[in-house]
Amino acid sequence: xxxxxxxxxxxxxxxxxxxxxxxxxxxxxLAGRLPEDVLRTLGGRGLLxxxxxxxxxxxxxSSEQTGEFTASVGALCSSLRSVMTSVGMAAWTIERFGDxxxxxRYLGELAGGRLAAVGFSEPDAGSDLAGMTTTVHDDGxxxxxxxxxxxxxxxxYADLLVIVARYADGAAAVVVPSDAPGVRVxxxxxxxxxxxxxxxxxxxxxxxxxxxxxxxxxxxxxxMLVTTALAYGRMSVAWGCVGILRACLESxxxxxxxxxxxxxxxxxxxxxxxxxxxxxxxxxxxxxxCLEASRSWDSxxxxxxxxxxxxKHVSARHAAEGASAxxxxxxxxxxxxxxxxxRAYRDAKMMEIIEGSTEICQLLLAQHAVAAHG
Amino acid sequence: xxIESATASAVTTxxxxxxxxxxxxxxxxxxxxADTDLFxxxxxxxxxxxxxxxxxxxxxxxxxVGPDLxxxxxxTIGKMTELVLRLKDDSEAAGDPxxxx
Numbered sequence: 131x132x133x134x135x136x137x138x139x140x141x142x143x144x145x146x147x148x149x150x151x152x153x154x155x156x157x158x159x160l161a162g163r164l165p166e167d168v169l170r171t172l173g174g175r176g177l178l179x180x181x182x183x184x185x186x187x188x189x190x191x192s193s194e195q196t197g198e199f200t201a202s203v204g205a206l207c208s209s210l211r212s213v214m215t216s217v218g219m220a221a222w223t224i225e226r227f228g229d230x231x232x233x234x235r236y237l238g239e240l241a242g243g244r245l246a247a248v249g250f251s252e253p254d255a256g257s258d259l260a261g262m263t264t265t266v267h268d269d270g271x272x273x274x275x276x277x278x279x280x281x282x283x284x285x286x287y288a289d290l291l292v293i294v295a296r297y298a299d300g301a302a303a304v305v306v307p308s309d310a311p312g313v314r315v316x317x318x319x320x321x322x323x324x325x326x327x328x329x330x331x332x333x334x335x336x337x338x339x340x341x342x343x344x345x346x347x348x349x350x351x352x353x354m355l356v357t358t359a360l361a362y363g364r365m366s367v368a369w370g371c372v373g374i375l376r377a378c379l380e381s382x383x384x385x386x387x388x389x390x391x392x393x394x395x396x397x398x399x400x401x402x403x404x405x406x407x408x409x410x411x412x413x414x415x416x417x418x419x420c421l422e423a424s425r426s427w428d429s430x431x432x433x434x435x436x437x438x439x440x441x442k443h444v445s446a447r448h449a450a451e452g453a454s455a456x457x458x459x460x461x462x463x464x465x466x467x468x469x470x471x472x473r474a475y476r477d478a479k480m481m482e483i484i485e486g487s488t489e490i491c492q493l494l495l496a497q498h499a500v501a502a503h504g
Numbered sequence: 505x506x507i508e509s510a511t512a513s514a515v516t517t518x519x520x521x522x523x524x525x526x527x528x529x530x531x532x533x534x535x536x537x538a539d540t541d542l543f544x545x546x547x548x549x550x551x552x553x554x555x556x557x558x559x560x561x562x563x564x565x566x567x568x569v570g571p572d573l574x575x576x577x578x579x580t581i582g583k584m585t586e587l588v589l590r591l592k593d594d595s596e597a598a599g600d601p602x603x604x605x
Contacts, residue, residue, distance in 0.1 A: 229570040300575075346570045353550035354575060361554065430562030432527075432555040439551075445550070494551060 140195060143177055144202045147210075155207035156193060156468030158326040164209055169287060172210075172503035173243035178217035181362075182225070186237035193427035197369040197420055204373020205380075208477035209326035211373060213245070215366035215485075216284035220246035220292045227303050227345040227355070236290070247288040248359060249279035249332055257490050259356050264295040264334065266304050266344065273344050275304055275312075275337040283484070285330035286317045292345075293334065294356065300349035303359070304339070312337035323473075323480035359433060362441035363485040365427065368420050371445035371481050374474045375413040378449075378456035381470050382409055385460050396459065405455040412448035419444040436498050443491035449478035515564065515592050520585045527559055528581070529551055538582040543575065560584060566591040 137473055152170045158164050180196045182188025196218070204211040217240060224236045241244055245420070255261040264277025275295060285291060291306045291313070308315055314333040321329050341347070383406055386397035396402045423441040426434035453474035457464050464471035482488045518550055521538055532547050542548040548556070555566050556578055566588065568577075577587045 166541040226569055227573060233570070346573065348571050348574050350573065351550065351575050354553055354573075357554050358557075358573075403562075430558055432559040434558060435551055435555045486559070497549070497551075 140191075143175070144475040146175075147172065147177070147203055147206065151206045151210065155209070156473065157469070158207065158209060160325075162320065162325045162466050164213065164287070164288075164328070168210070169245060170243055171215060173217070173240075173245055173486055175243075176241045178214050178245070179221040179240050181218060182221050182237050182241045186225075186233060186241060188221070188237060188241040190346040193365060193424040194421065197365065197372075197424045200366055200369035201373040201376065201417075201420075204370035205377040206373075206499065207326075207487045208374060208473065208481075209324045209328075209369060211366075211370040212324045212327035213284045213287060215363055215370065215489050216247045216288070217245060217478055218366055219248050219359055219363040220290065221354075223248060223292050223359045224305070224345060226358050227350075229346055232342070232345055238376045239290070244289040245284065245287050246290040246292060247282050247285040247328075247330075248363075249282045249285065249291055249293045250356060250359075251280050251282070252278055253280055257487055258463075259294075260352055262294065262296065262301075262352065264293065266293075266297045268304055268341065269338070271341050272338050273304065273341050275306065275334045275339065277334050279334075281318060281329050282332055283324070283329045285315055285332055286328035288315075291315075291332060292384075293332070294352070294359070296352070297344070298349040301352035301355050302349055303355055305343045305345065306334070306337060306339065310337055310339060312333060319362050321480070323476035323478070325476075337402075357435075360485055361438050364438045365420070365423060367481055367485045368416070368423065368438070368445040371442075371449035371478065372413065372416045372420055374417055374449040374478050374481070375409065375445075375452045377470050378452050378474050379406075379409045379413050382406060382456040382459040386462060389463075394408075402459055409452050409455055412452040416445040416448045430456075436494070438496045439486065439491050442485060443488060443495065446478070446481040446491075447488060449474070450482050453478040454462035517585055517589065520564075520588050521581055523539065523563065524560075524581045524584050527556075531555070536581060538585070539580050541579055542581075543579060548578070556584070560588055564588050564592055566595060 150171060176189045180189040180191040180199060197394045200211060200214060203214060221237055221240045225233060250259055252262050266273050288308050291308050293304045293306050294301060295304060306313060312335045318329040330343045332459035386402055386406055387395055389396050397406060419441040425436035426437045456471040457475050460471050464474060525536060534547055561568055577583055
């Protein structure tokens with residue numbers, strides 16, 4: 131018997147997600163909550179952080195394989211995909227900044243189903259993360275963490291919170307069990323999009339933890355931590371947006387092909403056909419940008435850093451525009467909350483805000499353009 | 505001269521220094537000495553620092569993770585060269601490819 135190849139394994143996993151979601155994404159969106167058993171089932175199979183290397187008990191998938199899987203989940207439910215982004219980004223942060231013992235311990239836990247979130251944003255530090263004020267300091271063989279994080283995706287489900295905080299003359303990432311004394315996680319009420327992604331605000335009041343919870347036991351520049359962690363998040367969001375576009379294209383094309391007005395299918399009205407053409411172009415363009423970035427990532431090319439920003443920017447902007455066009459094509463048929471294109475419309479707008487807003491991505495791309503040609 | 509010794513000779517202080525200097529020059533259009541402080545001069549942004557990490561990992565088949573992933577190791581071409589040589593020694597001593605990325 132031959133072992134299944136990577137893509138065959140992935141096909142089984144995609145089917146598993148489809149069975150678990152079972153058309154309930156609209157219901158979860160309205161309820162603002164994902165069922166715990168869905169998260170635990172996927173987490174227990176290592177499917178919320180598929181790039182964790184095999185040596186730590188993970189799936190060891192490439193960025194490209196993870197991306198295709200992420201898009202397939204994103205097409206079904208952006209809230210579930212957002213949780214994947216968070217757990218995957220937590221794992222990546224631990225993989226990069228943790229020492230060997232921390233990598234073995236925490237990556238094994240995440241690949242085995244524990245859920246995690248990464249806390250960056252604060253009340254006064256959103257795009258300007260260098261202004262964060264959450265601090266961690268040494269206290270004998272312990273550390274003490276204080277501050278506040280806001281809008282942390284998946285935090286209301288997380289067992290572990292990876293918190294980025296000021297430390298000594300720089301910053302550090304700290305792994306905080308969400309049930310540690312002094313941690314208070316409060317769900318953000320009624321987010322506009324990805325409503326079931328478990329966004330939460332986190333209060334940290336003198337949270338005392340063993341020093342071994344501080345990744346890599348050293349201070350680093352805050353933007354080095356942030357840039358590294360976000361590189362993974364950007365890839366994941368970008369592929370998630372490809373999923374949003376695929377769901378919108380499928381829904382809009384099916385509707386326009388069958389619904390008749392003025393005696394012919396909507397798709398034969400030129401103004402509607404243009405929406406379909408642009409949706410198709412958006413889905414393809416975003417896929418190509420994501421593939422290029424993932425291949426750079428997998429071949430360890432330094433170009434991956436910028437390619438990830440480009441993929442995130444292109445895909446999020448296209449998803450926001452494409453979802454808007456899909457709602458336009460479906461009109462009243464897609465205007466009820468919970469419908470795939472109504473969800474996409476709200477979810478996609480959020481994708482232009484997180485993991486580097488459209489404007490922050492534009493600044494980074496402009497800086498690159500000037501450095502290369504200025 | 506065999507291919508093995510050609511590869512081995514590529515990971516010397518001089519060769520690594522030259523490779524990093526070439527990469528920096530291609531990206532920043534500035535020629536840097538081995539002891540130029542790249543951060544003080546504003547040559548290196550956090551985005552570019554990450555590019556440097558990925559470049560060194562990919563070029564030398566090493567993993568720069570955990571405590572090694574700190575800005576001081578990337579402050580000058582000389583510091584980066586030391587880091588590459590040390591990690592290369594470690595992975596050869598361990599007899600297996602670098603873990604990580």
